[in-house]
Amino acid sequence: MTVEPQQFRQALAKFASGVTVISTLSPDSEPIGVTVSAFSSLSLSPPLVLICLDQATSQIRAYTDGPAFCVNILAAGQEDVSNAFAFPGPVPPFRSVPFKTGVSGLPVILNTLASLECRREAVHPGGDHEIVVGSVVEATWNDALEPLIYAAGRYRSLAEPEKVT
Numbered sequence: 001m002t003v004e005p006q007q008f009r010q011a012l013a014k015f016a017s018g019v020t021v022i023s024t025l026s027p028d029s030e031p032i033g034v035t036v037s038a039f040s041s042l043s044l045s046p047p048l049v050l051i052c053l054d055q056a057t058s059q060i061r062a063y064t065d066g067p068a069f070c071v072n073i074l075a076a077g078q079e080d081v082s083n084a085f086a087f088p089g090p091v092p093p094f095r096s097v098p099f100k101t102g103v104s105g106l107p108v109i110l111n112t113l114a115s116l117e118c119r120r121e122a123v124h125p126g127g128d129h130e131i132v133v134g135s136v137v138e139a140t141w142n143d144a145l146e147p148l149i150y151a152a153g154r155y156r157s158l159a160e161p162e163k164v165t
């Protein structure tokens with residue numbers, strides 16, 4: 001018995017996740033990025049994370065063969081940043097998305113919830129995706145921000161629980 005692709009997609013859409021942009025440098029040293037919700041912590045000691053990248057991603061080799069990448073965990077209100085890297089137009093997204101150069105030389109998006117600069121540790125096959133494991137070398141975050149959430153095909157934000165007085 002096999003699950004139909006449409007059924008599979010609909011079931012997966014029920015899983016709420018955060019939203020990240022994975023950024024790196026292209027072979028000609030241009031900052032590039034791709035929106036990814038398939039991100040997970042993997043190990044605490046050593047500190048490892050993983051991302052799953054569609055093999056059809058236009059510059060996949062920059063992520064699977066390059067030395068490093070940054071996981072930019074988006075904050076509530078950064079839907080435009082997510083869309084810029086998920087649906088790129090003719091102008092490279094990093095021309096309009098503000099970023100700085102991180103400790104490892106990677107583009108790090110500004111005003112995010114957190115960023116994890118990673119050294120590429122391993123790449124494993126995963127069907128039509130590549131599982132890229134990163135060893136975290138730098139982690140920063142902003143306690144004042146809330147996460148951007150993606151569930152059931154749209155962006156959402158956390159609702160504050162009603163205070164009981």
Ligand SMILES: Cc1cc2nc3c(=O)[nH]c(=O)nc-3n(C[C@H](O)[C@H](O)[C@H](O)COP(=O)(O)O)c2cc1C
Nearest residue numbers: 034035036037038052053054057058085086087150
């Ligand atoms: C909310 C959201 C989550 C996404 N998650 C992933 C993901 O986990 N892995 C992936 O490969 N693509 C994911 N995508 C799709 C890519 O961002 C999109 O295909 C991107 O344009 C690919 O880069 P390219 O245009 O350079 O090929 C996601 C898109 C959105 C809007």
